[in-house]
Amino acid sequence: MFSPLIKELMESLRCLPGVGPKSAQKMALYLLERDSQGADRLACSLRDALDKVGRCGTCRTLTEDSECSICLDQERDQTRLCIVETPADVIAMENAGSFDGRYFVLLGHLSPIDGIGPEELGLDRLEKLVVQASVEEVIIATNSTIEGEATSHYISELLKPLNIELSRLAQGVPIGGELEYVDGNTLALALKGRKKL
Amino acid sequence: MFSPLIKELMESLRCLPGVGPKSAQKMALYLLERDSQGADRLACSLRDALDKVGRCGTCRTLTEDSECSICLDQERDQTRLCIVETPADVIAMENAGSFDGRYFVLLGHLSPIDGIGPEELGLDRLEKLVVQASVEEVIIATNSTIEGEATSHYISELLKPLNIELSRLAQGVPIGGELEYVDGNTLALALKGRKKL
Numbered sequence: 418m419f420s421p422l423i424k425e426l427m428e429s430l431r432c433l434p435g436v437g438p439k440s441a442q443k444m445a446l447y448l449l450e451r452d453s454q455g456a457d458r459l460a461c462s463l464r465d466a467l468d469k470v471g472r473c474g475t476c477r478t479l480t481e482d483s484e485c486s487i488c489l490d491q492e493r494d495q496t497r498l499c500i501v502e503t504p505a506d507v508i509a510m511e512n513a514g515s516f517d518g519r520y521f522v523l524l525g526h527l528s529p530i531d532g533i534g535p536e537e538l539g540l541d542r543l544e545k546l547v548v549q550a551s552v553e554e555v556i557i558a559t560n561s562t563i564e565g566e567a568t569s570h571y572i573s574e575l576l577k578p579l580n581i582e583l584s585r586l587a588q589g590v591p592i593g594g595e596l597e598y599v600d601g602n603t604l605a606l607a608l609k610g611r612k613k614l
Numbered sequence: 615m616f617s618p619l620i621k622e623l624m625e626s627l628r629c630l631p632g633v634g635p636k637s638a639q640k641m642a643l644y645l646l647e648r649d650s651q652g653a654d655r656l657a658c659s660l661r662d663a664l665d666k667v668g669r670c671g672t673c674r675t676l677t678e679d680s681e682c683s684i685c686l687d688q689e690r691d692q693t694r695l696c697i698v699e700t701p702a703d704v705i706a707m708e709n710a711g712s713f714d715g716r717y718f719v720l721l722g723h724l725s726p727i728d729g730i731g732p733e734e735l736g737l738d739r740l741e742k743l744v745v746q747a748s749v750e751e752v753i754i755a756t757n758s759t760i761e762g763e764a765t766s767h768y769i770s771e772l773l774k775p776l777n778i779e780l781s782r783l784a785q786g787v788p789i790g791g792e793l794e795y796v797d798g799n800t801l802a803l804a805l806k807g808r809k810k811l
Binding site: 418419420421422423425426428429430432433434435440442443444445446447448449450452453455456457458459460461462463464465466467469470479480481482485486487503504505507508511524525 | 615616617618619620622623625626627629630631632637639640641642643644645646647649650652653654655656657658659660661662663664666667676677678679682683684700701702704705708721722
């Protein structure tokens, strides 16, 4: 019952994560009825971002510059490198506020079924970066999922011959977590990794 | 920590209803990392819709044609007109499937504080339409809210001199509604409008 262009707008809004047919309809009508300025701004910024945003030449995070602001920051510890899966993970680490080294962003994890191998994650570049920037410690902070663990394992095998300090984020009970509600696997890991007092 | 273009994309995604800063970040990164095709399609369809979608010359609903498909449909009863607030309301009425007349879409309701008066809702056009198309019955189906009721009242006063049948959607207990959970105002209206058996 909507005209073709409005239907097409609804369809294309569904590419956004978490947007189903009902929300897409609401969004499309809202933009056309009440916020054509916002829609115009969104169309422009989508086009701009698509045309100009690429990857940082050093850490591979998303940016429109040749190097991202963190890589350009000379104040940061150049000898420590933290490997994360996505730019959102960089933000999470920065918000935690206890790491002042640099990052390497994989933009994904190993997933042979989707055709994502070491090359797609830029692991050859990672190896070169570690050697060239004389990195002393690499912290692997991929997600604590099966794919993240597999990626972490692959990277650790890759970097072992370089004779640098290699570490993985600790696993255990999260702060504020009540034992009753922590899943068994996490609890088993927390027990295995218990610390002497 | 994000580059300016990515930040601008996140900001502009927030014009969508129901999208806060966290979802906007997720959407922007998702589009840039994984679905540049979808983002491109969205940018194009936004631009197209903005440039071409206007209002139906007869019923004022959103469409890129000079007249919408419902107004062009000669099979529909031309003597009955249903007045609704938005294009989404047209869809709701059509899905209910018991009205085969035509619509008039206000694209809003009277709201003097936002500068929306009779002119913005096209009520002068409504009056002309009712006369020219020799409409015999007008059903006012604005929302059952304070603003919708005020708009309904204004329209009924406007159309009364034209000597046509005027009606308003019935108010009462919704199908499947349990009395225990129906609010007092609705219940009072349902009691007032009780039907003889």
